[in-house]
Amino acid sequence: MIRFRLKELLAEKGFREDRRVTLDEVSKETGIHRTTLSKIANQRGYKTNTEILDKLCAYFDVPLEGVAEYLDEEEVKG
Known part of the structure; x- marks a missing residue:
């Protein structure tokens, strides 16, 4: 199974830049x-x-x- 890390990436970018990064911002910047x-x-x-x-x-x-x-199936079932 593929797990996306989008929430983590938003948090990490927000921490680095000392601000809140939103999905709306990502949407506008990426299309x-x-x-x-x-x-x-x-x-x-x-x-x-x-x-x-x-x-x-x-x-x-x-x-x-x-x-x-x-993530293999065993990790997902955890």
Whole structure:
């Protein structure tokens, strides 16, 4: 299962910049619809495309593994 780290990235960027970073801001800066960002942040198992992953990597200035991580089924069941 792929787990997106969007909430963590928002918190980390906010901490670094000493301000609150919102999904609306990310949406405006990346062109990714806010609803899509909300689904990525909140829906377990949400599926997206490489264009969106590329935009998130660029916005947060992280490699792909900074945006998403693979968890095997045993980790998910935990």
